[in-house]
Amino acid sequence: MDELEETVVTPWEVRGRINYEKLIEEFGTQPFTNDLKQRLEKNIKQPLHPMIRRGIVFSHRDFDWLLDHIEKGGDFALYTGRGPSGNTHIGHLVPWQFTKWLQDTFDVELYFQLTDDEKFLIDREKSYEETTQYAYQNALDILAVGFNPEKTKFIIDSEAGPKFRRLATEISRRITFSTAKAIFGFTESTNIGLIFHPAMQAAPCFYPSVLHGRKIPVLIPAGIDQDPYWRATRDIAEKMGYYKPVALHSEFIPGLEEGGKMSASKPDTTVFTTDSAKSVVKKVKRAFTGGRATIEEQKRLGGEPEKCNVFAWYRTSFEDDDEALKKRWDDCKSGALMCGPCKQELADRVVVFLEVHQQKAEDAKDVLESCVIRI
């Protein structure tokens, strides 16, 4: 843990550092150490993504093994997913931007699962048509992030093809109700569709191998809270003749309210990709910050960027330049930068970002169909 502790005071690795260390212990994953960062940088021969530099990607499973595999000339595929229960928000886009960087850097296929079945099964108030519609709508937001359409395959669960279904069935024979219950918290009153779903979620781990007819490991960039969902997959992978999935875990992106992960269920403090400029400005201006009670006090004591969600947004997504980020931190700490202009600048950046994003999402309509895999 030395590597983590020595960087704990930098402006880009400050948020809840200790909690994340506890999560690593709790989930039994490995910390993403400085050694691993250096090894990765050497391998890719280009600068690391800010999320890695800044420790937002803080944990992994077998990523060192994957680097061995790559160094021996092996390839891999990326796998991530989204439960299409509503509109996309900034909290979704941040890890996808990192996933795009991985795709670009390694020039690999991405399998993106849209679990419209799961979102339907989990919520008796939702129609299946609705979650499928969200799947297609979310897919446009995903493509807008800039994934290579030639190498990006959407698995929309409700439209998954026979090879995928077959694989899910093969997986499902190896997972008992008892195992699924322990991992996913199922009960006697859970419906039988949801009980099957872990097999649907595991299938993309082995799908690239099935499609290409050879063993290909997948790398899953995900929140660490998702890690247990791959436990059953890891347990059966080798028995089924596949590689175990490799994972990179990133911190949660906070909403604009105090604490917590950004969530569609808190629409006032979450910026959706469909939000208007006016709405973005309004939401950002109301954000929870590390500011003091009065301007006078803030000038005297300086702000607390380590607590500040506006700073967190700069750090995770809206300031790529480490020097500029450090200056923002220092200016806040010294009392030179007040919350008003700092929020305004973020709002401006978000507005510009969304304008470009919305156009890209519109353009993505032309390629979406070619990216849906139904094999």
Place this chain on the structure above:
Amino acid sequence: MDELEETVVTPWEVRGRINYEKLIEEFGTQPFTNDLKQRLEKNIKQPLHPMIRRGIVFSHRDFDWLLDHIEKGGDFALYTGRGPSGNTHIGHLVPWQFTKWLQDTFDVELYFQLTDDEKFLIDREKSYEETTQYAYQNALDILAVGFNPEKTKFIIDSEAGPKFRRLATEISRRITFSTAKAIFGFTESTNIGLIFHPAMQAAPCFYPSVLHGRKIPVLIPAGIDQDPYWRATRDIAEKMGYYKPVALHSEFIPGLEEGGKMSASKPDTTVFTTDSAKSVVKKVKRAFTGGRATIEEQKRLGGEPEKCNVFAWYRTSFEDDDEALKKRWDDCKSGALMCGPCKQELADRVVVFLEVHQQKAEDAKDVLESCVIRI
């Protein structure tokens, strides 16, 4: 029950009559009464199938409602299925021949589900490739029975299309683990694939409605032992906007050994469609009959056709002519007909039947693909 009791002594309604009455009580179904037979005969304006005339079809659910529906101009579809775990045998063909009669008589679509997924999920020793191969092989035997290829749709579970899958998912949201457990006997160690399967099995009940965009009831000809598997389907049908499935229940077809249903797990006393003439003759000659210990005794006391599996085979499938069947019964009873020639004649009929059947199965290869539905 009067109707049943008054026919209990005829040669074609004799086998285990009382047990079947108990089953009706146990499963809570309705007896297929003489009134219902007469009503059906009037409706179809042609002679009843021997399986109805002889009471082999002895129970139903809502068949009277279906006749009302038909009389008001409504249509329906047939639904039956097969778990493709091995080769087809005569015990499978008999209810299919009855199903063919229903298809011809009412000129309706038949949805035939081949649950290769279930047979894979249930048996850890089997590969999925194997059960899928059996599905295709069994489908040839099914078509050989003479179903109208224009109106017969095979749902091979592993290749079921997105509309079917979507329907199964919709159904699965309405069945809890607790309900599935009570009906299918699932436990903590049941795999999650098998737990989902009741939704796959229910889906064909509503699939014709989905495909045609209007409410169409299905009629399921099946063994009464299958009846509980539709309990969950009946419970949710109306809530989902569909008709409850209607069912006709037939007696089990005995194997050639004493007692019991014909079963692939007893290959010595089961005639498979792939059996050679030599093998058929050998199996039939070893059959359990109602014969006496010695020829002398049999001439004196007569045989006991009510216990005889050879007679049961004539009754269910190899003697359509009621008069001829009655003569065989009487000749056995009187001691005029010995087991040797009776078996020989059955063996001859089975051999001829299988020869024709095997040719038809071969011919069916040309139409099979057009009958597989993947919508």
